[in-house]
Amino acid sequence: MKPVNVIFDTDPGIDDAMALLLLHALPSINVQAISTVFGNASIEDCTRNALYICERFSLPYPVYKGAGVTFSGLAETAYPDFVHGADGLGDVGFPVPTRRAEPQSSVDYMIETLRATSEPIEVLAVGRMTNLAEALKQAPDIAPLIDRIVMMGGAVAVPGNVTEWAEANIYGDPEAAAFVFDSGVPVLMVGLDATLEHRMKKTALMSLRNQLGDAGEFLWQIKQCYLKFYADKGIFDGFPIHDSTAALALVHPECFEIRPGRLVCETLGEQRGRTVLTPSEDGPHTVAMAADSERLTALFETAMQTTYSARSQ
Ligand code: RIB
Ligand code: CA
Numbered sequence: 001m002k003p004v005n006v007i008f009d010t011d012p013g014i015d016d017a018m019a020l021l022l023l024h025a026l027p028s029i030n031v032q033a034i035s036t037v038f039g040n041a042s043i044e045d046c047t048r049n050a051l052y053i054c055e056r057f058s059l060p061y062p063v064y065k066g067a068g069v070t071f072s073g074l075a076e077t078a079y080p081d082f083v084h085g086a087d088g089l090g091d092v093g094f095p096v097p098t099r100r101a102e103p104q105s106s107v108d109y110m111i112e113t114l115r116a117t118s119e120p121i122e123v124l125a126v127g128r129m130t131n132l133a134e135a136l137k138q139a140p141d142i143a144p145l146i147d148r149i150v151m152m153g154g155a156v157a158v159p160g161n162v163t164e165w166a167e168a169n170i171y172g173d174p175e176a177a178a179f180v181f182d183s184g185v186p187v188l189m190v191g192l193d194a195t196l197e198h199r200m201k202k203t204a205l206m207s208l209r210n211q212l213g214d215a216g217e218f219l220w221q222i223k224q225c226y227l228k229f230y231a232d233k234g235i236f237d238g239f240p241i242h243d244s245t246a247a248l249a250l251v252h253p254e255c256f257e258i259r260p261g262r263l264v265c266e267t268l269g270e271q272r273g274r275t276v277l278t279p280s281e282d283g284p285h286t287v288a289m290a291a292d293s294e295r296l297t298a299l300f301e302t303a304m305q306t307t308y309s310a311r312s313q
Helices: 014-025 043-056 106-116 130-138 140-145 174-181 202-211 213-232 242-251 293-311
Strands: 004-010 029-036 121-125 146-152 187-190 256-265 275-279 285-291
Touching (some): 014 213, 014 242, 014 293, 029 043, 029 106, 106 130, 130 174, 202 293, 242 293
Antiparallel strands (some): 256 275
């Protein structure tokens, strides 16, 4: 099977960093470029983190800097440093990379690339959907050129992780989510309904540290912050790896229970950021409602071991 061409739209971010290493390791995915967005940290920090990971692990992907404010122009007042550290990568103290972002903005890159290509392209969006909304607003003609958007975000039948209703990526820019849902582009939403069912145990992370060479050490170091966040909440039986779960959903739908329908995003009142699915067989959207954690863990570990253990020998 031909690998799927993917633009990775991301806010690295600890789980984003893991997802980037995973995408590189999945033979069924062909990453075209990385597009950054603010979210887990500022746009400067998220872009620097993407460049750092590419440089350290020799990932050959161009990095395009994206939005630093919401679709409606609002700046962030508080980044989630209690989950991702102040620098977005667990405050390990990594050096500044020498690699630089491409001169073009991520929105311009998406518009130009989608218009120019004859190959199908999917967008994997694991942060706020600000860049996608902006690109679709500036160039509505690209909507039929996007094969599909696979997104990590939202919650349908489970509570949110920022408010009772809203998940972080959607809560951070509900207007962007609403615009993308209305754009006519097919969307697979991989939200908390699925990602909270696919968890990684600390012991598995320790094994990866021993097996994956420098990648294992990197993941171990950045994840300490994340582990502390979950331990402080009394969660010791495994932490979610949200963005990696969404990456796997893109090429392994068989590991998920997927429901078709139409999604809307609430933008007003106390339910701001809530994603609501109206089920229907011919709806434009699909939602991963449950995940097979065991199969996903096996797929994750095989891909990572095949790619990164070989490198460290
Ligand atoms: O709610 C989890 C999501 O929010 C993940 O994508 C994480 O990286 C943060 O962006
Ligand atoms: Ca993310």
